[in-house]
Amino acid sequence: MSAQTEDIAINTANGGVLAATVFYPPGEVRAAVMLAPATGMLRRFYRPFAEYLAAAGYAVITFDNQGLGGSLHGAVKDSQASLVSWGQNDMPAVLDELQQLFPGVSHHLIGHSAGGQLIGLMPNAGGLKSVFNVACSSGSVRNMAMPFRAKAAFFMRVFMPLSNAVFGCARNQWLGMGETLPRGVAREWSEWCNGSGYVKMALGKTVHTHLYDTLAMPSLWLHAPDDDIATEKNVKEMMAVFSAMPSERLLLQPADYGLRHIGHMKFFSRQSQQLWALAVEWLGKHA
Template sequence: MSPTACMFRTSAGHALAATVYTPDGLSPAQVRKSVLLAPATGIRRGFYGAFAAHLAGQGYGVLSFDFQGIGGSLSGALRDCPASLVSWGEVDLPAALDELTRQFPAARPQLVGHSAGGQLVGLMPGAGRLASVLAVAGSSGQLAQMPAPYRLKAEFFMRVLIPASTLALGYARTDLVGMGGPLPRAAAAQWARWCLGRGYVETGFGREVRTHQYDTLDLPSLWLRAADDEIAVPANVEDMIRVFKKMAPHAQRQTLHPADYGLPRLGHMGFFHPDARAVWPVMVAWLERHAG
């Protein structure tokens, strides 16, 4: 399996960088199952490379990509990038799904979304084409429901670091606290406002979120979290599931304990690390169930 880099354009005209993984021994036209690997906020697609290669080894065609303003999808100065969480969901995700379908036309796609990559699917036109959603560490991100020590760090991050760095630089230095790479100003501002409000996405309803599919999207979904995740705590996971009104009644939840897999920690980011490959069969089992 040799990953191939590519670029594709969205309906808004900007280019997104992606990596395509094709299973060994198959032409793209022969691939019958595929995965759109949607990243967390500020995380570059290379972070998911080992997991994507593992999926390709299981017969999946995979496309991972960078949201606009992140990694290879940044064109020009970051302070001039107009990307927002809303545009990532409304524009980038459907374009990535179109490219996955172009790459593997005979495969029925599924979404593996890490954090924001799963949460934003309700903004995604055409999401009904997906066979399932596997939301890894997906939650409302509501700060008020996080454990106290971590909440204090998150409060500083959202209330001080994001606005201060955006004012000074024109973009958010979220990388200073290990929260992915620097973010475009609109994406960072929405992220802070949503997490400080009622919760992710829902805070934007009627404001920057004018149309969405959270009320109507009805897909099989698995919400996978780690027991030591301080962001996707159970209350925040339930808050996010609740927003998907038709999916919620049959949404599945699963919590993994790192020690059960011989791991010292999983947290919010650990699922896709090569050292965590012991948990990957859990994710592949879900995908296999819905790959037909």
């Protein structure tokens, strides 16, 4: 039996309205999952994976962050969205909705890249039973290998700042890097990846209240050796920011799963469906 879906709107504490989709299991709900997206990725990208989880008995919410997709209201250049705001406003609102829709079961977060990096900014993150992170890392350009490091440096240090200055937003789709980003998101992404990495650069500067040093739910961090962004060093750097969180790390060798490539994005591709059982296994242990 296939999952039933419902498109909903979620109000955030800062007055935003998020476009989201709820996936209902055909039978009993074993647990509920919020699927937090990578920077610039829309919820439709995760639909096949969400349907898979729902078929396995897990309720799921996917969503577009403020300033993107169905959560963009008006011109993108006028959006006040930022990475910090996504973590402090969007993600907490989604978790609140998940808890209201599915009370009486445990609640979990599956994060892709930024979706896992920003968890410590959620004031209600203590309500999560477990975390399952895919390709989540500090994103530090300095820890990437050549020649990709040169491409990333150009993207972060030249293209995004220049696009912000000219257009008032980062037109990343021109380089195949997801959707056009609001200027605040692009500015923080550039600054953090050019420095010591996602979120860490902001702690004590623009971020003074967070849970990175107190969250203690179990977590699993998956990455692949052919991921140019979430390198082993970058993944370990991000794990270290969650200083109190019990963490396991799993390196996914593509050949072990009959795949030629996993990289930064392909875990959620239908062609990589053999990897999805890892998420169901993790949720089954912690539901």
